[in-house]
Every structure is written in structure tokens, then in C-alpha cells.
Amino acid sequence: MRIRSLAVAGLALLAVAGCSASPTPAPSSSAAALEGTLTVAAAASLQNAFTELGDLFEGANPEVTVEFAFAGSSALVAQLQEGAPGDVFASADAANMEKASELLSGDPELFAGNTLTIVTPPGNPSGIESFADLADARLVVCAAQVPCGTATAAEADAAGVTLSPVSEEQSVTDVLGRVTSGEADAGLVYATDAEAAGDAVERIDFDTTVVNEYPIAALNDSEVAAAFIAFVLSDEGRSVLASYGFKAP
Amino acid sequence: MSLAAGLPRWLLIPAALGAAIVLVPIAGLLGRVPWARLPELLTTEASLDALALSVGTAGVSTILCLLLGVPLALVLARSEFRGLALLRAVVLLPLVLPPVVGGLALLAAFGRNGLLGETLELAGIRLAFTSVAVVLAQVFVSLPFLVLSLEGALRLGHRRYEQVAASLGASPSVTLRRVTLPLVLPAVGAAAVLAFARALGEFGATLTFAGSYQGTTRTLPLEIYLQREVDPDAAIALSLLLVVVAVVGVLLTTARRAPR
Known part of the structure; x- marks a missing residue:
């Protein structure tokens, strides 16, 4: 670092x-x-x-x-x-x-500027490789009412993927918490949050279209x-x- | 009609200040209610889902609290052994814990990597992100309210009636059903209303443990917190709804007590 x-x-x-x-x-x-x-x-x-x-x-x-x-x-x-x-x-x-x-x-x-990235618990238990894989994953995202949720919806639109998250959190740190605790198999967070989390998560970048x-x-x-x-x-x-x-x- | 009969007059000043600390913020909230938009704000799909989920989960939680809390209060009130004080303190812990700590504790117990999580996972049971998790969080925080208020009523000295019943040949079960429970029934009702109100207002443990998804885990307090991000008016309208439900609950409880 x-x-x-x-x-x-x-x-x-x-x-x-x-x-x-x-x-x-x-x-x-x-x-x-x-x-x-x-x-x-x-x-x-x-x-x-x-x-x-x-x-x-x-x-x-x-x-x-x-x-x-x-x-x-x-x-x-x-x-x-x-x-x-x-x-x-x-x-x-x-x-x-x-x-x-x-x-x-x-x-x-x-x-x-900040972009979204996919994070999974260490070991990537459900083998996420791309944005499309998120459709079937036990996924946690930000709620549409907060900026990271707006970005999430835009990325899903751009990728043509329908996400069905198990939870829509209030803040990006809450999303990260779900992933680091292993409750969720994948989350969408900002690149900066993934960076700060270090080894607690695995990071899977995808072609982003939205820069916050x-x-x-x-x-x-x-x-x-x-x-x-x-x-x-x-x-x-x-x-x-x-x-x-x-x-x- | 009499105001503070037999009490020194100066006592009215701190008493009034105490009342004001509660009343002024509520008045402030009422002052901000967008009355014209109220019907529209309260009937959105998200609001109705949150209301239904809140009332449903708080109702189930109250029943669970009664089924588990009444026996617990009886045992605590009618036992004498070393460590009883410690046991009581532990059981009542959620009263003083920040609810978010309760949520973390529930995660540590029932989460995927929690104490019991692996066993549950093997049995095919996943609690996190389900309405069951919401109920669990509510029971965790509201059970002590029920136990505490009921234990107080049980200690009020009905022991003699129970002893008489026993001496007349009633079994412990019959004594419990015919003597003890009828005597504390009003207190059970009051305790249940208190538990329901606490469950309805549960926020921190639910957010931490259960997650937030419309119709599944996003109860009214979570919806209020989320709406605040985009539409403060909607958050105030939903807050009013919670205040009204809480006031009705408290009035029901105190109305029961008034005749005594």
C-alpha cells in the first residue's frame, strides 16, 4: 500500500x-x-x-x-x-x-471518481467470475435510494442483467460487512471500499459504465x-x- | 382533580421539564408532518409492505415472547439459588445493550459462520435475510421487557394464595393455571403490549442481523431510515404511523391499570 x-x-x-x-x-x-x-x-x-x-x-x-x-x-x-x-x-x-x-x-x-466492483468472501465460494454470474448469487447491494445503489442499478441495466439481491443495504460499508462476514456470496461496492478491505475480500473487476x-x-x-x-x-x-x-x- | 397532592410545589418544575423532554420532540415531529401528502405517502407499496411486515413480525414475536417469557419470569421469580442474580442480569442484558450489539451477537450465533450457523446450514436452514431473522432479532430485544415487568408483578406477594391452593391438594400445574396466572393476567397483558411495542420499534438488531429487503426484512423503522435518504417527508409520515401505533399500545396498557 x-x-x-x-x-x-x-x-x-x-x-x-x-x-x-x-x-x-x-x-x-x-x-x-x-x-x-x-x-x-x-x-x-x-x-x-x-x-x-x-x-x-x-x-x-x-x-x-x-x-x-x-x-x-x-x-x-x-x-x-x-x-x-x-x-x-x-x-x-x-x-x-x-x-x-x-x-x-x-x-x-x-x-x-469511484467505480463499482464485485467483492466476494475469500475463496469466492460460489465461483463468481463476471457481472452476469451475480444474477444467481446470494448477492447484497446498496438500496436504490443511496448513491451506490443508483450506480448498481445503472450497471445492471448496462450489462442487461437482472439482479435479485437478498438484501439492499443503506450504505456501501454495510454491503461490505455482509461479504466480509461471509453472510453473502457477493456484493457490489466501490473500488475504494474493496481496496480498504484488503485480504478480507476477493475483488472481481468488470467493465464499468458508471463513474460516481x-x-x-x-x-x-x-x-x-x-x-x-x-x-x-x-x-x-x-x-x-x-x-x-x-x-x- | 388534584395536582401533586401532598408533594412540595418545587417538584413540579423538574417534573415539567422531564415531561417536556419527551413532549417537545414529538411536537416537533408532528409540526413537520406533511398532512396533505400523508395518504399518498402512507399508501405506497413500500410503506404498505413495511407496515404489514412490521405488524406481522411484531405479532409473532409477541406470541413467542409470551410462550418463552412467562415461564422464564415464573422461574426467576420463584427460584432461589446461587447465581440467580447473575442469570437474571444476563437475561436482561438486551435491555441495556445497544441493539446493534444484539445484532452482532445474533450474527455470531446464527450467522453462516456463527456458533450454530454451520449446524443450521447442514440442516438446510438459513436465517439471515429472512423474516425469521427479523422475528429472532425482535424476540431478543423485547423478551427482557416482558420478563422484567412480569417478574415484578409475580413478586407482589401472591405466594400465600399459591400455598393455600397447594395445601388444599392442588398440583403445581393446577395452582399455576387456576391461581398464579389469573392473578397476574393484567400484568401479562401489559407486558405483552410492551413487548409488542418494543418489537415494532426494533431497528439496530434487525438492520445488523436480518438485512433490508422490501417485504422480507425491511420493517417500518428500516423503511423510515431509508426514506430519509431521498424523501424526508415520507420518513416523517411513516414516523407518525409508528408514534400512533405506539401511543395506542401504551394507552391500552395504562387503561388496564387505571381501575386499580
Whole structure:
């Protein structure tokens, strides 16, 4: 993991700069040192990647403390609408960013993409090899009401496969839990979740047609919020996200 | 009519605050009910499926709670042995456990890789993702409510009637049927309503253990949680439904108690 992330970071830097190979924290663009506390409301699937981004951002800006609120995107929108504190909002889909549009102080920018992948318990007990095999499997997916469920339905449509899951979960982590516990023979989760699960699952990639895109936006016009968003969108930010399995938007 | 007869007046202040903690959120919920859309929201296929599943599983759970809980309460109330306090504490554990922990425990017992899961699998029985799992989760969380309230009633000192019956030659079974149970019948009714209400509201253990699928495992609380993602109005409408069912249940229980 560590080696891969360094390799990805190195490649990204080589591609951009063509020389230096050691990743360096992005210097803050503004002349005055940034300070204060930054609260970032971010989709649950971003937890690992954003925690690392937050650490790096704090390292580059010692006077800044970054705090995160990780939850499902729609729950975050509801909390923000009810007055929860937040300077930056990173959503797992455009629909929830749209719901928060009245709270935003700038236009949302896409910073990452995520695709679905098939996961099975170790050993792949029911021998899943392709998306079509899911039709007869003891399968768990996300409910159509949440972003990963929308993506699941779109992939099934594109593949022309009728899925008959035994359970439609509220969140992608719940789907993953069903698979790692061995209750289900297969699940459809995001590539990033499969990556984070490591050896607890076997991963079977298929030709995806849907890329779930993640927008990020400031909730006020603070400099720190703008600097954090710029950092997430920077090459270094992208390479950190890539190391957790996120695609470029 | 008298307000807090014989009590110091200052007691009314914390008492009123206590009542407000319960009443204000309920009032807030009622304030958000989309009354105009209510019929439409409550009659969607998903809502009706969830309601039918909830009432059905909670009903079966209540019957199971009665069949298992009444004997358990009798044994706990009429026994004296070392370790009784420990046994009671363990049986009542689901009262204080977060339901999601209950769900994890049920998975560890009846899941595919659970304690009994392999045996069940060999017998061709799969519980996870079925309505049976929903009932199991509900019994797990509501049984202690029934046992606790019934044991209290059983300890109220009806022992003498039982002893008299025994001295007149009644067998233990006859004493149980003709003396003990009739005496605690109102308490059994109240305990059953409590268990039904708890089963109806069960969320965490069901979500963790049984899964979520329309018509099979997605009960009303799960449907509310899911609808909240897309249509908060629908979630509020379904919440109102649960509040009404719960209030009716509680009123039925307290109405029984009032004459005493």
C-alpha cells in the first residue's frame, strides 16, 4: 500500500514536473500563513483518504487544525441544513451537492471518481467470475435510494442483467460487512471500499459504465477553506486519493 | 382533580421539564408532518409492505415472547439459588445493550459462520435475510421487557394464595393455571403490549442481523431510515404511523391499570 502510494505519487510528479521524484507538501499559495480550525464535512467513503489529506494539510500549515465530520452524503446535507458547522463539503455524488446548493459559497468542483466492483468472501465460494454470474448469487447491494445503489442499478441495466439481491443495504460499508462476514456470496461496492478491505475480500473487476463523481465546495469564503479545496485538487491531493483507489474525475 | 397532592410545589418544575423532554420532540415531529401528502405517502407499496411486515413480525414475536417469557419470569421469580442474580442480569442484558450489539451477537450465533450457523446450514436452514431473522432479532430485544415487568408483578406477594391452593391438594400445574396466572393476567397483558411495542420499534438488531429487503426484512423503522435518504417527508409520515401505533399500545396498557 505504502509502496504503491509512493509509486503513484512519484509517477504523478514525474508526469507533471518531469524531474523531482520525492513528494513535497503543497505550499500554501497565499503569502500570509493560514490559521484557525477548518471543519470538513465529507462523505463516509472519503474517510481514509481525507484523513491523510488533512494530516498533510496540517503539516504544510502548522497553524491550521482540520476537523472532519464523516457520514453519508445525504445525512451530512441534512446536518448542514440544520445548522451543523462546516467550512467545506465533499459529497459522494452530484445529487447531494445539488441539495446543499443554497449553503455553498462557490461552485462545486469534481475532485475524484469511484467505480463499482464485485467483492466476494475469500475463496469466492460460489465461483463468481463476471457481472452476469451475480444474477444467481446470494448477492447484497446498496438500496436504490443511496448513491451506490443508483450506480448498481445503472450497471445492471448496462450489462442487461437482472439482479435479485437478498438484501439492499443503506450504505456501501454495510454491503461490505455482509461479504466480509461471509453472510453473502457477493456484493457490489466501490473500488475504494474493496481496496480498504484488503485480504478480507476477493475483488472481481468488470467493465464499468458508471463513474460516481465526487464534488467538493466551500461553505463560506474563508481562505483556509479555499486553500484546502485547492490542495485536494492539486497533483499531490490527486495522488493521495489515487492511492486509496479513487480515479481522476 | 388534584395536582401533586401532598408533594412540595418545587417538584413540579423538574417534573415539567422531564415531561417536556419527551413532549417537545414529538411536537416537533408532528409540526413537520406533511398532512396533505400523508395518504399518498402512507399508501405506497413500500410503506404498505413495511407496515404489514412490521405488524406481522411484531405479532409473532409477541406470541413467542409470551410462550418463552412467562415461564422464564415464573422461574426467576420463584427460584432461589446461587447465581440467580447473575442469570437474571444476563437475561436482561438486551435491555441495556445497544441493539446493534444484539445484532452482532445474533450474527455470531446464527450467522453462516456463527456458533450454530454451520449446524443450521447442514440442516438446510438459513436465517439471515429472512423474516425469521427479523422475528429472532425482535424476540431478543423485547423478551427482557416482558420478563422484567412480569417478574415484578409475580413478586407482589401472591405466594400465600399459591400455598393455600397447594395445601388444599392442588398440583403445581393446577395452582399455576387456576391461581398464579389469573392473578397476574393484567400484568401479562401489559407486558405483552410492551413487548409488542418494543418489537415494532426494533431497528439496530434487525438492520445488523436480518438485512433490508422490501417485504422480507425491511420493517417500518428500516423503511423510515431509508426514506430519509431521498424523501424526508415520507420518513416523517411513516414516523407518525409508528408514534400512533405506539401511543395506542401504551394507552391500552395504562387503561388496564387505571381501575386499580
